[in-house]
Amino acid sequence: MSEDTTDDNTSPTDLVFDPQTWYSATVRDNNEECRNYLKTFTIGQLYSNDGHYVLVQCGVCGDPMEILTAVRLDPQPEIP
Numbered sequence: 001m002s003e004d005t006t007d008d009n010t011s012p013t014d015l016v017f018d019p020q021t022w023y024s025a026t027v028r029d030n031n032e033e034c035r036n037y038l039k040t041f042t043i044g045q046l047y048s049n050d051g052h053y054v055l056v057q058c059g060v061c062g063d064p065m066e067i068l069t070a071v072r073l074d075p076q077p078e079i080p
């Protein structure tokens, strides 16, 4: 496991989500008390809700994770 700091130039606040859209995303746990601290995870299907409040919770500590990258899924998955 190596920590990747070289391509971390883009601020997560630059991420723009279209509303009601599915994305694949990478997220990172920033809670230093969590065993997932600084681990990154790939989210295969992340829903953008209204496009403003996009939240990924850590399954261990329950804190919101920082969204590092998000890529719009194409085609969009069909969710019943």
Ligand SMILES: [Zn+2]
Pocket (backbone or CB within 6 Å): 029, 031, 034, 035, 036, 037, 058, 059, 060, 061, 062, 063
């Ligand atoms: Zn956590």
